[in-house]
Amino acid sequence: MxxxxxxxxxxxxxxxxxxxxxxxxxxxxxxxxxxxxxxxxxxxxxxxxxxxxxxxxxxxxxxxxxxxxxxxxxxxxxxxxxxxxxxxxRHIEQIELTDNFTTDLDTSLIDEILHDERKETVQKALDLLPEIQREVVILRYYHDLKVKDIATITGVGVSTVQSRIYQGLRKLEKVLEREEFYDG
The missing domain is CATH 1.10.1740.10 (RNA polymerase sigma factor, region 2, helix turn helix motif)
Structure with missing residues (x-):
């Protein structure tokens, strides 16, 4: 439509x-x-x-x-x-990703946090992500775009978008845990 x-x-x-x-x-x-x-x-x-x-x-x-x-x-x-x-x-530095993959990420917890009343806190944590991860997380969770559409928009493959989203969510989870923004 x-x-x-x-x-x-x-x-x-x-x-x-x-x-x-x-x-x-x-x-x-x-x-x-x-x-x-x-x-x-x-x-x-x-x-x-x-x-x-x-x-x-x-x-x-x-x-x-x-x-x-x-x-x-x-x-x-x-x-x-x-x-x-x-x-x-503006020469804004990107944070290099140093984390390794794991398969036990609870993305439902991240979804809950992103839509929680603590949006400002989440925004500050989001700002700490490397640019390539922040970009796809924003498009996926704030603008509700499909991974396929994000791939088209960013000019990278679907698997790359999925990886960046996963890494970004994992890093967000770690930042929020470290700052004790939620019980995890």
Whole structure:
């Protein structure tokens, strides 16, 4: 349904309907903005600027846009790339992953924590993740995207996305345990 709705809105935009832009921006602005907030360590001013940049890039690129896959993936790819470019320019260091895999991670506990009233605490822990893990965890758990869509957006394979999510959740669990944010 969303794909059809997006197709109709974008076709109206391409035909010059200014109201269609308002509909498209209204539909996606908050989601893109909050993605940027989470990627930029909670800095709302930077997130606002990046969100504006993303929608300006969308204005420039939409005439060339062809419906291959979901529009949402196209937009999130722009958001991911814009945030990555910003973070690279700002030289924000990435934390190197030193943990090894185990198979006994309780992801339901992480799901519960991510949706818990302690969102700010979880956000601070999320900010400690390496960028590549934080990116996929945000897309999966805050924006409820499927692993396949995240793979498309980030340009890596499904197994790589699954690994990054797993590693990120495991690291989140360790940070939260260490800080005694929950009984584990």
């Amino acid at each position: 969303d794909m059809i709705q997006d197709w109709m809105i974008i076709n109206k935009i391409k035909m010059g309907d200014p109201d269609a832009w308002d509909i498209l921006v209204h539909k996606y602005y908050d989601s893109v903005y909050f993605y940027c907030v989470r990627r930029c360590y909670g800095d709302c001013d930077i997130a606002s600027d990046l969100t504006q940049d993303i929608f300006l890039k969308l204005v420039e690129s939409l005439p060339r846009y062809r419906f291959i896959g979901k529009f949402q993936n196209y937009l999130y790819t722009m958001a991911v790339n814009t945030c990555n470019n910003y973070l690279k320019k």
